[in-house]
Amino acid sequence: MLRPSIYLFLNGPFEPERAWPGRPPEGALIMAADGGAGHVKTLGWPIDLFVGDLDSASVSLVDSLAKGPGFKSLIYPKDKDQTDFELLFSLAVDYLLSPGEITVCCGLGRRWDMTAANLILPFAGPWRKRWLGSRIVFLAGLTEIFCLQGPAELTLPGDISFSLIPVRKRAGPVSLTGEVSYPLDKGFLSWGLTLGLSNETGSGGGRLFLEQGFLLVTCAPKNALE
Numbered sequence: 001m002l003r004p005s006i007y008l009f010l011n012g013p014f015e016p017e018r019a020w021p022g023r024p025p026e027g028a029l030i031m032a033a034d035g036g037a038g039h040v041k042t043l044g045w046p047i048d049l050f051v052g053d054l055d056s057a058s059v060s061l062v063d064s065l066a067k068g069p070g071f072k073s074l075i076y077p078k079d080k081d082q083t084d085f086e087l088l089f090s091l092a093v094d095y096l097l098s099p100g101e102i103t104v105c106c107g108l109g110r111r112w113d114m115t116a117a118n119l120i121l122p123f124a125g126p127w128r129k130r131w132l133g134s135r136i137v138f139l140a141g142l143t144e145i146f147c148l149q150g151p152a153e154l155t156l157p158g159d160i161s162f163s164l165i166p167v168r169k170r171a172g173p174v175s176l177t178g179e180v181s182y183p184l185d186k187g188f189l190s191w192g193l194t195l196g197l198s199n200e201t202g203s204g205g206g207r208l209f210l211e212q213g214f215l216l217v218t219c220a221p222k223n224a225l226e
Contacts, residue, residue: 005027005028005029005095005096005097005100005101005102006028006029006031006092006095006096006100006101006102006103007024007028007029007030007031007045007102007103007105008031008032008033008036008085008088008089008092008102008103008104008105008107009030009031009032009033009036009037009039009040009105009106010032010033010035010036010084010085010104010105010106010107010118011033011034011035011036011038011039011056011057011084011106011110012106012107012108012109012110012114012115013106013108013109013110014039014042014106015105015106015139015140015141015142017141017142018139018141018142020043022044023045024045024046029048029049029068029092029095030045030046030047030048030049030068031047031048031049031050031051031088031091031092032047032049032050032051032052032088033051033052033083033084033085033087033088034051034052034053034054034055034056034057034084035052035056035057036057036105036106037050037052037057037061037062037065038057038061039105039106040065041061041064041065044066045066046065046066046067046068047065047066047067047068047071048067048068048070048071048072049071049072049073049074049088049091049092050062050065050071050072050073050074051074051076051084051087051088051091052074052075052076052084053075053076053077053078053080053084054075054078055078074087074091083114083117085107085114085117085118085121086121089102089121089122089127090126090127093127093130093131094130096130096131096134097134098131098132098133098134099133099134100134101134101135101136101137102122102131102134102135102136102137103136103137103139104118104136104137104138104139105139106139107138107139107140108138108140108145109140109141118138119138119145119147119216120167122136122147123147123149123167123168123214128149128214131149132149135147135148135152135154142220142221143218143219143220144218144219144220145216145217145218145219146215146216146217146218146219147214147215147216148208148210148214148215148216148217149210149213149214149215150171150210150211150212150213150214150215151210151211151212152209152210153207153208153209153210154207154208154210154217155205155206155207155208156176156178156180156201156205156206156207156208156219157201157205157219158179158201158202158203158204158205159201159202159203159221159222160200160201160205160219160220160221160222161198161199161200161219161220161221161222162199162200162201162217162218162219162220163196163197163198163199163217163218164189164196164197164199164208164215164216164217165196165197165215165216165217165218166189166190166191166193166196166213166214166215167191167213167214167215167216168191168213168214169190169191169213170188170189170190170191170213171188171189171210171212171213171214171215172186172187172188172189172210172211172212172213173186173187173188173211173212174186174187174188174189174196174208174209174210174211174213174215175187175208175209176199176206176207176208176209177206177207177209178201178204178205178206178207179201179202179203179204179205179206180199180200180201180202180206181199181200181201181202182199186211189213189215196215200222
């Protein structure tokens with residue numbers, strides 16, 4: 001069973017509509033990239049790792065955060081070849097328990113270039129083998145976007161709209177079972193084509209099975225998209 005073992009906070013829009021708990025789940029690690037530390041402070045959560053170049057955060061902000069017992073702070077120069085998220089993600093996968101989950105918070109929506117790059121990053125060659133057997137989920141308001149690599153399964157809640165977007169050529173066989181508007185039995189989804197878009201679940205939910213390949217799976221309550 002997967003567990004939310006690591007939370008990564010970036011400097012994108014905060015999701016105040018999400019029901020954030022008063023404290024992170026037991027045993028979870030909290031990490032932030034630069035200005036994402038401000039969101040951790042808003043929640044009042046303790047932080048375990050800070051990574052950044054201080055272009056959207058400050059030393060005083062980092063000093064003001066509640067710290068975990070093994071807190072580390074890594075400061076990088078502003079002129080570098082990686083985004084703060086890439087630096088943070090490359091470190092986070094080293095802490096990932098398998099099976100486990102990395103939840104990326106506030107990483108989407110402010111800039112389209114950063115949004116696209118952030119969603120693609122987990123599937124890059126240096127990282128994807130290091131979270132095999134686990135999964136990555138991005139939070140964006142009430143939407144959740146899962147990064148999956150096969151073999152993988154995902155429970156689809158009831159009364160949601162969801163889409164399957166293949167990454168890196170072809171994904172499959174893929175099966176969708178349960179109360180889904182468009183079931184699929186060991187089908188294949190090809191990169192760049194739209195076969196997997198705009199599906200829905202009924203009140204009983206559904207189940208996704210991915211045997212091979214890479215998928216982005218977007219899930220949102222039906223009423224959130226009206």
